[in-house]
Amino acid sequence: DQQVKQNSPSLSVQEGRISILNCDYTNSMFDYFLWYKKYPAEGPTFLISISSIKDKNEDGRFTVFLNKSAKHLSLHIVPSQPGDSAVYFCAASDLSGNTGKLIFGQGTTLQVKP
Amino acid sequence: GAVVSQHPSRVICKSGTSVKIECRSLDFQATTMFWYRQFPKKSLMLMATSNEGSKATYEQGVEKDKFLINHASLTLSTLTVTSAHPEDSSFYICSARSGNAGELFFGEGSRLTVL
Numbered sequence: 001d002q003q004v005k006q007n008s009p010s011l012s013v014q015e016g017r018i019s020i021l022n023c024d025y026t027n028s029m030f031d032y033f034l035w036y037k038k039y040p041a042e043g044p045t046f047l048i049s050i051s052s053i054k055d056k057n058e059d060g061r062f063t064v065f066l067n068k069s070a071k072h073l074s075l076h077i078v079p080s081q082p083g084d085s086a087v088y089f090c091a092a093s094d095l096s097g098n099t100g101k102l103i104f105g106q107g108t109t110l111q112v113k114p
Numbered sequence: 115g116a117v118v119s120q121h122p123s124r125v126i127c128k129s130g131t132s133v134k135i136e137c138r139s140l141d142f143q144a145t146t147m148f149w150y151r152q153f154p155k156k157s158l159m160l161m162a163t164s165n166e167g168s169k170a171t172y173e174q175g176v177e178k179d180k181f182l183i184n185h186a187s188l189t190l191s192t193l194t195v196t197s198a199h200p201e202d203s204s205f206y207i208c209s210a211r212s213g214n215a216g217e218l219f220f221g222e223g224s225r226l227t228v229l
Contacts, residue, residue: 004157036220043120043207043223044158089158101148102209102218106157 003027004092006105013112019077021108023090026071030092034102035064035075038087047088048075080112117141118210120221127198128229134194135224137208143188144210148218149181152205164191198228 005024013019021035031052036044050057050064050073057064063076077084087109091102121136137147146165150158162172162183170183180202182194191210195202207223 034218041205041223041225043118043220045220046218101160101163103160104150104158 002106003030004090004103004105006088006090006108008108009106010109010111013080013110015082015112015114016079019075019080019084019110019112021075021077021088021090021110023073023075023105024071025073025092027092027094027103028071029094030103032093033064033066033073034091034093035062036089036091036104037084038089038107044089077110080110082112082114085110085112118144118208118219118221120208120224122224123222124225124227126227126229129199130197132194132196133198133226134192135206135208135226137191137193137210137221139189139210139212139219142210142212144191144212145188147185147191147208147210149183149191149193150207150209152207152223158207161193195226198226200228202226203228 003026034049035047037047038044048059048062048064050066055066066073087107089107090105093102117140119138127133149161151161152158160173161176162170164170164183164185166185166188172178185191205223205225208221209218211218
C-alpha cells in the first residue's frame with residue numbers, strides 16, 4: 001500500500017518558469033511533510049518542510065502548500081533554474097508517534113531546460 | 115559540510131561475499147539511524163530503524179539475517195549485506211537524527227554492485 005504517492009514520474013519546465021511538483025498521501029495520521037532533492041548517485045538533501053498545522057511554508061524560491069482535506073501537498077519552485085534539475089521526493093511522517101520514520105513517494109524527475 | 119557520512123561510497127563485490135557499509139554522524143549523537151534502499155526508478159524504501167544499544171527494527175519484507183544492522187555507538191551504525199547476490203545491487207542510504215524531534219540528515223549513499 002503506497003501511503004505517499006507522486007503520480008508524475010517526470011516534469012519538464014523551461015528556465016524561469018514555475019515548477020509544480022505534486023504529492024498525495026492516504027494516512028491521515030501524517031502530521032509532518034518534507035521535500036527532498038536528489039542528484040544521481042548522491043544521498044537526498046533536505047529542501048523544505050511543513051507541519052500539518054500550516055498550509056503554506058516558503059523558503060526563497062521554494063514554497064510548499066498543504067491541503068489537508070485533500071491530503072495533497074505541492075512544491076512550487078519559481079523561478080526554475082537548470083540547477084534545479086534533479087529527482088524530488090516528498091516524504092511524510094507521523095511525528096506524534098515519535099518513530100521518526102519517513103515514508104517516501106516514488107519521486108518526480110524535474111528537468112529545467114535552459 | 116556533511117553531518118552524516120557513509121563509507122564506502124561505491125563497492126563492487128563477488129556474489130557470496132559480505133559487504134559492510136558504515137554510517138557516521140559527524141557533529142551530533144544519533145540516537146536513531148535509518149537505513150534505506152533505493153531501487154532503480156523507485157522511491158527510497160525504509161529497510162530498518164536502528165536505535166543505539168538495541169536491536170534494529172526491520173520493516174516488513176526485509177530479511178534481518180541478510181541485512182545485519184549494528185548501532186554500537188551514538189555516532190556509528192553499520193549495515194552488513196551478508197552473502198550478497200546480484201539482486202542486492204542497489205543504492206543504500208542512511209539517515210540519522212538526534213532525539214525524536216531533530217532534523218533528519220542523510221548520508222551520501224553507498225552504491226553496491228554484486229557481480
